[in-house]
Amino acid sequence: MSLAPDHAPTMARKGLAERLEPWAPVLLVPVMVLLGYLAIPATSSWLTLTVSGLAMGMMIFIMASGMTLVFGLMDVINFGHGAFVSIGAFVGVSVLIWLGGMAGAPSLVLNLLAMGAAAIAAMVVTGGVGWAFEKVIVKPVYGAHLKQILVTMGGLIVIEQLIVVIWGPEEIFIRRPETLQGGLTFAGAAIEKYRLLAVGVGLVLFLAMRFVLRRTKIGLIVRAGVENGEMVEALGYRLRLVFVGVFIAGSALAGLGGVMWGLYQEIITAHMGQEVMILIFIVVIIGGLGSVEGCFIGALLVGLLQNYIAFLEPKVALISNIGLMVAILMWRPMGMIPVVKAK
Amino acid sequence: MIATLLSGDAPRSRVLSLLLLAVLVCLALAPFLFPGTRSLDTAARICVFILLVASYDLLLGYGGIVSFAHTMFFGMGAYGVALSCEYLGRSWGALAFGIGAGSVAAIAAAFLIGLFSLRVRAIFFAMITLAVASAVAVLVSQLSQITGGEDGLNYQIPRALTPAFKFMDEPVFGVRMNGKLLNYYVVLAGSLVGVLFLLRVVNSPFGRVLQAIRENDFRAEAIGYRVVQYRVAATCLSAAIAAFAGALYAIWLRYVGPSTVLSMEIMLDILLMVVIGGMGTIYGAVLGATLFVVAQNYLQELMGLAAGAFEGLPILPALLSPDRWLLWLGLLFILSVYFFPTGIVGRLRDGR
Numbered sequence: 001m002s003l004a005p006d007h008a009p010t011m012a013r014k015g016l017a018e019r020l021e022p023w024a025p026v027l028l029v030p031v032m033v034l035l036g037y038l039a040i041p042a043t044s045s046w047l048t049l050t051v052s053g054l055a056m057g058m059m060i061f062i063m064a065s066g067m068t069l070v071f072g073l074m075d076v077i078n079f080g081h082g083a084f085v086s087i088g089a090f091v092g093v094s095v096l097i098w099l100g101g102m103a104g105a106p107s108l109v110l111n112l113l114a115m116g117a118a119a120i121a122a123m124v125v126t127g128g129v130g131w132a133f134e135k136v137i138v139k140p141v142y143g144a145h146l147k148q149i150l151v152t153m154g155g156l157i158v159i160e161q162l163i164v165v166i167w168g169p170e171e172i173f174i175r176r177p178e179t180l181q182g183g184l185t186f187a188g189a190a191i192e193k194y195r196l197l198a199v200g201v202g203l204v205l206f207l208a209m210r211f212v213l214r215r216t217k218i219g220l221i222v223r224a225g226v227e228n229g230e231m232v233e234a235l236g237y238r239l240r241l242v243f244v245g246v247f248i249a250g251s252a253l254a255g256l257g258g259v260m261w262g263l264y265q266e267i268i269t270a271h272m273g274q275e276v277m278i279l280i281f282i283v284v285i286i287g288g289l290g291s292v293e294g295c296f297i298g299a300l301l302v303g304l305l306q307n308y309i310a311f312l313e314p315k316v317a318l319i320s321n322i323g324l325m326v327a328i329l330m331w332r333p334m335g336m337i338p339v340v341k342a343k
Numbered sequence: 344m345i346a347t348l349l350s351g352d353a354p355r356s357r358v359l360s361l362l363l364l365a366v367l368v369c370l371a372l373a374p375f376l377f378p379g380t381r382s383l384d385t386a387a388r389i390c391v392f393i394l395l396v397a398s399y400d401l402l403l404g405y406g407g408i409v410s411f412a413h414t415m416f417f418g419m420g421a422y423g424v425a426l427s428c429e430y431l432g433r434s435w436g437a438l439a440f441g442i443g444a445g446s447v448a449a450i451a452a453a454f455l456i457g458l459f460s461l462r463v464r465a466i467f468f469a470m471i472t473l474a475v476a477s478a479v480a481v482l483v484s485q486l487s488q489i490t491g492g493e494d495g496l497n498y499q500i501p502r503a504l505t506p507a508f509k510f511m512d513e514p515v516f517g518v519r520m521n522g523k524l525l526n527y528y529v530v531l532a533g534s535l536v537g538v539l540f541l542l543r544v545v546n547s548p549f550g551r552v553l554q555a556i557r558e559n560d561f562r563a564e565a566i567g568y569r570v571v572q573y574r575v576a577a578t579c580l581s582a583a584i585a586a587f588a589g590a591l592y593a594i595w596l597r598y599v600g601p602s603t604v605l606s607m608e609i610m611l612d613i614l615l616m617v618v619i620g621g622m623g624t625i626y627g628a629v630l631g632a633t634l635f636v637v638a639q640n641y642l643q644e645l646m647g648l649a650a651g652a653f654e655g656l657p658i659l660p661a662l663l664s665p666d667r668w669l670l671w672l673g674l675l676f677i678l679s680v681y682f683f684p685t686g687i688v689g690r691l692r693d694g695r
Contacts, residue, residue, distance in 0.1 A: 157669055
């Protein structure tokens with residue numbers, strides 16, 4: 001009989017590389033910006049592209065965050081998420097057109113009020129539609145991924161077609177509010193005001209979402225639900241209600257993102273949701289399904305890369321996002337910040 | 344004999360057998376039963392879609408994998424034929440090369456996508472295929488020097504398959520014996536062979552393992568089957584057959600363009616045909632595709648009439664206009680997934 005091996009516990013501190021490892025995805029954003037700086041000859045165009053990349057990333061994040069949370073919490077994959085983007089854009093733009101006087105006035109306060117009204121209207125409507133969507137379409141197919149994908153895809157088509165019935169088949173051109181048009185010049189680089197606004201809104205939303213998820217009780221329940229839903233229910237919380245709440249919030253965020261995206265493109269169509277869905281999917285997958293932070297980083301990476309590549313090599317831009325996705329999945333197959341399921 | 348042809352997977356319902364037989368007879372005699380260019384076009388479209396939908400059924404119904412890239416594979420086959428006929432000249436060799444190249448490209452793409460997404464999580468596959476397929480569709484319409492962009496390509500196929508070629512001077516039963524007829528029978532034969540091959544595949548041990556994985560992948564893995572390998576193999580096989588269907592379609596139409604072979608709408612059509620016909624049966628693809636294509640061609644006119652009838656009312660005409668065809672399809676799709684998950688074939692088999 002051999003003796004058991006000696007225990008020799010050591011209290012070694014983790015090496016720097018080991019401690020940095022979980023943060024590696026966060027570092028990717030500055031690395032990307034730096035690479036852009038090295039690749040793009042003129043500093044001013046680099047600055048312009050960086051700001052527009054960040055703005056695009058923030059808007060994608062706003063649209064994608066709801067989807068990733070819904071998946072993390074209830075294992076529901078919602079292919080109809082893009083429909084909320086379209087609805088939000090159409091409702092918001094309709095409100096802006098209706099408030100044409102306020103949006104056209106050369107006053108920043110009035111313009112922001114009109115924008116705010118449009119955003120709130122869009123969020124209320126998409127939240128309501130999201131609630132109905134959850135009740136009618138998603139609820140009967142919990143736990144069956146295959147059916148979820150099919151049914152939510154069907155929901156996307158129906159909603160898109162209803163938008164066409166209500167607003168007509170033509171695309172709508174929309175002008176941004178008066179004071180948000182044009183750009184500022186900073187260090188020789190032209191920066192559109194609207195993009196700065198988008199970056200600001202996105203950043204505020206991300207911080208608010210982080211605060212809610214990390215510092216409040218409801219956030220605690222949501223995070224615990226993502227990790228181990230059964231246990232949370234066993235402790236007496238009605239996770240189903242939390243889930244419906246998250247679904248509504250996610251839909252409302254998609255609606256807000258839709259308004260902002262519509263004004264960014266200055267043109268809206270019923271298909272815009274479907275088009276944005278593709279970016280949303282890429283972001284959600286590379287971020288790690290269920291992770292808000294991963295989604296944020298992924299969105300920024302996609303936005304920056306798309307803008308840099310579109311400037312450097314327009315033909316490649318179409319497939320650059322797929323390339324990014326492939327690279328990241330080779331590095332971390334579950335996405336940058338994989339969500340650990342305690343099951 | 345028939346049991347061998349069907350790989351021992353009989354329709355198992357008298358009504359279903361009769362319906363299948365009716366479809367087969369109608370398609371086989373289509374040029375004689377339904378004269379006219381439009382109906383022959385419809386019949387050829389049905390043949391192509393039967394094969395395409397059956398190959399999708401292998402993936403969705405038997406493998407339990409949702410793919411949104413099936414039109415991409417379909418398009419690869421079609422563009423393979425189109426490009427080789429365009430650049431290699433008008434010959435049988437070019438045609439064969441096109442079919443081969445399209446299939447190989449489709450298999451390679453399916454292998455790469457499958458390896459990347461299926462190894463982690465089967466649901467990644469749906470999202471990644473959607474992203475890749477849309478990127479490819481945009482790419483095809485952007486590379487207009489090669490692919491003709493949005494306008495697509497018109498090309499020449501061997502003369503024996505075109506209306507200009509007559510192999511009999513006298514019409515038989517009032518049908519002109521020309522290359523178009525020959526072309527139709529090429530498409531029909533290709534589709535028939537393809538569907539019988541798919542039946543063979545799904546009733547092989549390979550097909551059984553796929554079904555086991557669909558029902559419970561964890562358990563299949565535990566028994567010792569390499570789930571990822573089986574899923575990737577199913578993806579590649581289904582992609583190859585979809586590409587073959589695309590090649591047949593390209594031979595029939597003598598034209599390819601993004602909207603005829605690559606668009607998202609066709610992907611939705613395929614999904615609907617599978618679900619309505621019945622997932623995981625192959626026969627469902629036959630019925631689903633036939634019903635759907637006929638409805639698509641003739642029902643839209645009916646909707647137009649209905650819209651006209653409700654002219655004065657507020658929202659009804661807008662809802663019923665033929666352009667809103669997709670709205671009703673979407674509703675039908677959702678309802679059939681909920682209440683009708685086994686499709687027509689499942690219903691018929693239950694009710695025998």
